[in-house]
Amino acid sequence: LGVRLFTDFSVPWTRSENSCLLNDVSHSGERSSGSRQEQKARTRRALLDAGLRLLEEQSLSSLGLREITRAVRIAPAAFYRHFRDIPDLGVALVAEALGSVHEMVGAILAGQDDSDERIEETVEAIARYVRDHRAHLRFVSRERHGSVRAVREAIAAELSRFADEVATALAPGPTYAGWDYRDMRMLSELYVDHMVTTAAAFLETADADEAAQAAREHAVARTACRQLKLIRTGCRHWPAAG
Amino acid sequence: LGVRLFTDFSVPWTRSENSCLLNDVSHSGERSSGSRQEQKARTRRALLDAGLRLLEEQSLSSLGLREITRAVRIAPAAFYRHFRDIPDLGVALVAEALGSVHEMVGAILAGQDDSDERIEETVEAIARYVRDHRAHLRFVSRERHGSVRAVREAIAAELSRFADEVATALAPGPTYAGWDYRDMRMLSELYVDHMVTTAAAFLETADADEAAQAAREHAVARTACRQLKLIRTGCRHWPAAG
DNA sequence: TGTACATCAGTGAACGCGCGTTCACTGATGTAC
DNA sequence: TGTACATCAGTGAACGCGCGTTCACTGATGTAC
Numbered sequence: 217l218g219v220r221l222f223t224d225f226s227v228p229w230t231r232s233e234n235s236c237l238l239n240d241v242s243h244s245g246e247r248s249s250g251s252r253q254e255q256k257a258r259t260r261r262a263l264l265d266a267g268l269r270l271l272e273e274q275s276l277s278s279l280g281l282r283e284i285t286r287a288v289r290i291a292p293a294a295f296y297r298h299f300r301d302i303p304d305l306g307v308a309l310v311a312e313a314l315g316s317v318h319e320m321v322g323a324i325l326a327g328q329d330d331s332d333e334r335i336e337e338t339v340e341a342i343a344r345y346v347r348d349h350r351a352h353l354r355f356v357s358r359e360r361h362g363s364v365r366a367v368r369e370a371i372a373a374e375l376s377r378f379a380d381e382v383a384t385a386l387a388p389g390p391t392y393a394g395w396d397y398r399d400m401r402m403l404s405e406l407y408v409d410h411m412v413t414t415a416a417a418f419l420e421t422a423d424a425d426e427a428a429q430a431a432r433e434h435a436v437a438r439t440a441c442r443q444l445k446l447i448r449t450g451c452r453h454w455p456a457a458g
Numbered sequence: 459l460g461v462r463l464f465t466d467f468s469v470p471w472t473r474s475e476n477s478c479l480l481n482d483v484s485h486s487g488e489r490s491s492g493s494r495q496e497q498k499a500r501t502r503r504a505l506l507d508a509g510l511r512l513l514e515e516q517s518l519s520s521l522g523l524r525e526i527t528r529a530v531r532i533a534p535a536a537f538y539r540h541f542r543d544i545p546d547l548g549v550a551l552v553a554e555a556l557g558s559v560h561e562m563v564g565a566i567l568a569g570q571d572d573s574d575e576r577i578e579e580t581v582e583a584i585a586r587y588v589r590d591h592r593a594h595l596r597f598v599s600r601e602r603h604g605s606v607r608a609v610r611e612a613i614a615a616e617l618s619r620f621a622d623e624v625a626t627a628l629a630p631g632p633t634y635a636g637w638d639y640r641d642m643r644m645l646s647e648l649y650v651d652h653m654v655t656t657a658a659a660f661l662e663t664a665d666a667d668e669a670a671q672a673a674r675e676h677a678v679a680r681t682a683c684r685q686l687k688l689i690r691t692g693c694r695h696w697p698a699a700g
Numbered sequence: 701t702g703t704a705c706a707t708c709a710g711t712g713a714a715c716g717c718g719c720g721t722t723c724a725c726t727g728a729t730g731t732a733c
Numbered sequence: 734t735g736t737a738c739a740t741c742a743g744t745g746a747a748c749g750c751g752c753g754t755t756c757a758c759t760g761a762t763g764t765a766c
Contacts, residue, residue: 252729256742275605278519281720292720294743301720361599361658363517372662402684409655416603420614442644450692494762498709523753534753536710543753 260298262288268351276306277363306367313352314374320345325385335444339437346418357416379404414440502540504530510593518548519605548609555594556616562587567627577686581679588660599658621646633693656682
């Protein structure tokens with residue numbers, strides 16, 4: 217057993233849909249035990265990667281099982297060794313995509329203050345994160361309101377966790393001394409929604425011309441910073457005197 | 459020529475995919491001139507309605523041309539008399555959906571002040587609008603970041619127009635006396651994004667239990683109101699003193 | 701008013717195609733003795 | 734260390750099906766005289 221996995225999309229050179237290729241992933245140096253499950257894990261990864269790549273230009277509900285297995289160069293039926301169906305793969309992608317966002321959010325929240333510099337660093341962190349995880353975030357942004365219920369719910373659950381984390385991290389700050397739970401929650405939801413909107417805006421700055429893209433990113437960042445500063449100003453004077 | 463158009467989804471009673479039905483839409487009372495184009499317009503409407511209905515549970519990229527024509531009970535080929543392809547129908551739906559939102563936004567902006575009552579009326583207007591135009595708004599929310607470029611761009615263009623309208627309407631207010639164009643633009647974009655997010659949240663309150671749905675709607679409305687009040691507070695103290 | 705002709709929305713059959721799922725199978729990896 | 738057996742990731746052929754698009758067509762509506 218063993219198959220060379222492809223995640224590139226080069227045109228196949230054979231006419232047959234599923235070409236059988238010799239294994240060239242030798243495990244000679246590794247401890248033999250576990251190599252079967254390692255191979256399985258590698259195929260699973262290849263399926264997720266290929267799916268993610270295909271999802272940059274389409275939505276989950278139109279993604280074909282055969283399309284993915286073709287990209288990975290395995291037989292269609294092999295898909296079922298790893299996922300029940302396409303939505304199941306989608307849920308796995310959500311876990312992967314938003315799991316790693318938790319780290320970024322944690323880093324942003326650590327040692328939080330509300331200085332201008334902090335806001336600018338936060339927006340810059342989002343910009344960087346989008347640049348480095350474009351495919352994952354495009355997927356989440358697209359499927360957040362997509363037609364696959366299980367995926368929508370998985371995303372909503374993760375975003376709700378983000379709101380919890382933000383609320384917990386901010387609450388001890390001096391700005392929020394008199395705030396009740398509802399206030400903290402509405403603020404953290406506003407921040408999370410703003411983060412999602414900003415990330416989506418960064419995603420849409422993609423441009424063939426590198427300079428043009430940088431300029432558009434800069435514009436999005438400036439707007440996002442001002443909006444965060446406006447919200448911060450609101451926080452400092454909350455609840456409103458009149 | 460003439461065909462009875464169906465927009466209901468009842469199970470067909472014949473085994474043949476396209477059953478030919480007698481015309482029962484008589485035009486006897488109408489002036490004969492224009493009745494051909496009226497019939498065409500009626501079919502077009504039926505296609506849009508059926509598409510919209512099907513799109514409540516799927517995304518545009520997975521919507522089938524045959525699926526729509528089956529719902530309307532016309533031959534698949536007849537679709538091409540009205541739209542070039544499915545994305546083309548999608549763009550028509552965007553124009554329809556967001557065209558009517560312009561009216562609501564206009565009504566909200568007319569005689570704008572920033573009292574608590576005003577904010578609550580605004581959120582209530584959004585809730586009502588979502589209740590009355592669920593399918594249209596679900597479609598827009600889903601396709602805003604969907605995989606069909608033409609539709610995404612049409613939506614983005616409309617939202618940008620909303621931001622313009624909001625900026626123009628708010629600018630004369632006393633609160634915004636010292637604001638430059640960039641500030642007004644970032645604020646109006648924040649408002650538009652917030653409106654979109656809130657509308658999407660209302661969409662997701664759908665629940666079989668009517669009382670449960672009302673409760674969830676109320677929770678969304680309360681949060682949205684507080685967020686708008688927070689932003690308003692920010693506006694009143696903008697630019698930040700420290 | 702009546703007749704001959706043009707228009708064109710909708711038909712229905714045909715096409716080639718790729719889809720998701722099933723199934724018995726293969727053969728390398730892993731294990732028990 | 735060697736042998737016999739179990740496991741199971743991946744195979745490849747087959748299935749029935751619905752898809753988007755094309756085409757020559759039909760026949761009611763509309764128009765010119």
